[in-house]
Amino acid sequence: MEFQKNILLVDDEKEVLETWSDLLKESIENCQVSKAINREEALSMLEKGTPYSVALVDLRMPDEKDGLAVISDIHGLSPFTTIFAFSAYLNPLNIDESFKNGAFAVIDKGWQYQEKITINLVQSGIALYNLHKSHLYELSEVLTNVCDTDFYFIEHNERVSEYAVMIGEKLLSGSGGKWKDVNIEELRIGGRLHDIGKAFIPKEILGKPGKLSDEEYMLVKTHVKKGAELIKKESTTLQNIRLAIEEHHLWYAPSDRGVGYPVEKGQQARKGNEISQMGRILAVADALDAMTSNRFFDKDRPLEEVIEVLLDFSKDQFDPEIIKIFGEKEFVERVRTFRDAEAKKRDEAKKRKEMK
Ligand SMILES: [Fe+2]
Ligand SMILES: [Fe+2]
Numbered sequence: 001m002e003f004q005k006n007i008l009l010v011d012d013e014k015e016v017l018e019t020w021s022d023l024l025k026e027s028i029e030n031c032q033v034s035k036a037i038n039r040e041e042a043l044s045m046l047e048k049g050t051p052y053s054v055a056l057v058d059l060r061m062p063d064e065k066d067g068l069a070v071i072s073d074i075h076g077l078s079p080f081t082t083i084f085a086f087s088a089y090l091n092p093l094n095i096d097e098s099f100k101n102g103a104f105a106v107i108d109k110g111w112q113y114q115e116k117i118t119i120n121l122v123q124s125g126i127a128l129y130n131l132h133k134s135h136l137y138e139l140s141e142v143l144t145n146v147c148d149t150d151f152y153f154i155e156h157n158e159r160v161s162e163y164a165v166m167i168g169e170k171l172l173s174g175s176g177g178k179w180k181d182v183n184i185e186e187l188r189i190g191g192r193l194h195d196i197g198k199a200f201i202p203k204e205i206l207g208k209p210g211k212l213s214d215e216e217y218m219l220v221k222t223h224v225k226k227g228a229e230l231i232k233k234e235s236t237t238l239q240n241i242r243l244a245i246e247e248h249h250l251w252y253a254p255s256d257r258g259v260g261y262p263v264e265k266g267q268q269a270r271k272g273n274e275i276s277q278m279g280r281i282l283a284v285a286d287a288l289d290a291m292t293s294n295r296f297f298d299k300d301r302p303l304e305e306v307i308e309v310l311l312d313f314s315k316d317q318f319d320p321e322i323i324k325i326f327g328e329k330e331f332v333e334r335v336r337t338f339r340d341a342e343a344k345k346r347d348e349a350k351k352r353k354e355m356k
Contacts, residue, residue, distance in 0.1 A: 003130045004053050005031040007122065010042045010070050011058040011086070020056065027119045028126070039066045039073070046077045053080075053129035054122050057103075059087035059094055068097050075102025082125030084118075104128070131238075153198060153206070156289055159342060161191025163285035164278075166334055170325045171281070181277040183240065190241045194248050194282050197227025221261045224249055240278055247279030248286055255316040280319040284310065287318070292339055293346070300343055303336050 007024055011017050017035040024033050034050065036042035038061065046052070055074050059067035067085065074081055085098035088109035095106050104125065107118050164187045171179040198206055201223055205216045212220065228246040231238050250269055251260035263269040275283075291306045307326045314323035325331050 003126055004051055005126050006050055006052045006054075007031055007033045007126075008036065008042065008045060008050075008052040008055040008074070008081075009033060010036045010039075010055065010061075010067075012037060012061040012066075013058075016058070023115060024119070024122065028123060031126075039063075039070050042070050043073055046074060052078055053082065054125040055081050055083045056086050056107075056118075056122070057083060059085050059098065060089050068094070068101050071098060071103050072101040080129050082128045084121060084125065086118075153195065155342075155346075156293070157192045157195055159289045159293065159338075160194055160282065160285045161188050162338060163288050163335070164188070164191040164281050166331070166338070167281050167285060167322060167325065168278075170328075170331050171322065179277055181240070182281065183278075186240050186244075187278060187281060189238075190244045190278055190282055191285060193227065193231065193241060194245050194286060195223060195227065196230055196245070197223030197225065200226045221249070224262055240276065243276050244278035244282050247275045248282040250275050250279065250283065251317045252280060252283075252319045253316045257313075257316055260317070280322060284318050284322050287313075288335070293342070300339075303332070303339060307332065 005028060007028075009017055009020055009024075011020070014037065017037065021033040021035055024031055034045050034052070036045055042057075052074070055071075057067055057070050057074070061067050061070075067087070071083055071085060074083055083103045085094075085103040085106045086109060087094065087106070090106060090108050098106055105121060107121065108114065111117060165184055168179075168182045168184050168187045172182055172184075198220075201220055205212065205219060208216070224246050228242045231242040231245060246262070247270065249260045249262075250271065251258055252272060252275065254260065254269060254271055259269050261269070287310065288306060291309060292300055292303065310318060310323050310326055314320040326335075
């Protein structure tokens with residue numbers, strides 16, 4: 001499905017409208033940009049019924065209240081439009097008012113790299129709009145790109161997504177309805193987003209070879225909550241994914257070998273079937289990739305060895321029913337083919353980098 005990419009720009013300066021219109025068209029393939037120089041023009045465009053996925057609204061127009069009023073107009077007439085308030089004069093009051101009137105985020109015209117950030121935000125705004133309009137997949141792609149440019153981070157998310165889909169398909173095919181909560185598209189997105197919260201953790205910690213200090217590990221563990229919070233606000237349609245993100249480090253049957261996280265103070269961690277089916281699948285997909293493509297070692301661990309570890313941790317860390325499918329030759333071969341192709345891609349990329 002093609003993304004709806006209509007963007008509405010509202011600014012009282014003609015030059016600003018032209019510059020942004022050109023920049024957006026250059027950076028976002030096939031986007032359409034409508035320009036309004038005041039509230040009146042913006043309103044007449046909205047009333048024509050064009051579905052705008054994103055609106056960029058200058059807060060400071062000749063009439064002080066105009067920017068905020070336009071935000072509220074757009075929000076009222078087109079509630080799914082992702083609205084960004086845009087200003088060189090942000091203050092706590094107009095930021096607050098922008099959110100109250102329906103803005104999704106504010107952009108400070110004075111930010112360093114403001115253009116780049118804005119383009120990325122507009123792209124995620126487009127995805128968000130389209131998500132509300134039912135298409136989920138591309139959102140994860142955009143969010144992944146926006147939140148982090150760390151290569152391993154992106155690749156790991158992609159591979160976890162692929163493994164999760166393989167596991168989900170396998171479980172669905174033989175379950176007799178037992179894995180009915182599993183939705184393949186949601187798994188695909190969930191995999192891509194499962195570590196999105198790591199975008200908030202300093203790179204030096206994420207990339208640190210060797211053991212993390214207790215403090216650093218505590219910080220890394222916050223990625224599940226942070227990732228889930230990022231999703232929470234966006235859409236009711238993403239609730240299953242949000243939950244799976246929050247649960248992907250929980251242990252199926254906590255034992256003296258571990259319990260996983262997050263565990264709230266004074267509370268028991270969710271376990272067993274209290275963890276969503278998608279959360280349990282993501283946990284296995286995540287571990288599978290973490291073990292087969294360790295970023296800190298040159299050599300990948302042989303798949304047989306990884307499966308041994310999964311088997312060893314089946315019944316406490318992982319749902320044994322999921323681990324059971326790794327006993328099936330055909331499934332293991334599917335995993336191996338994918339993993340080998342990924343490893344080859346990685347090697348080639350590494351060689352290209354070395355040749356530069
Ligand atoms: Fe994680
Ligand atoms: Fe992960």
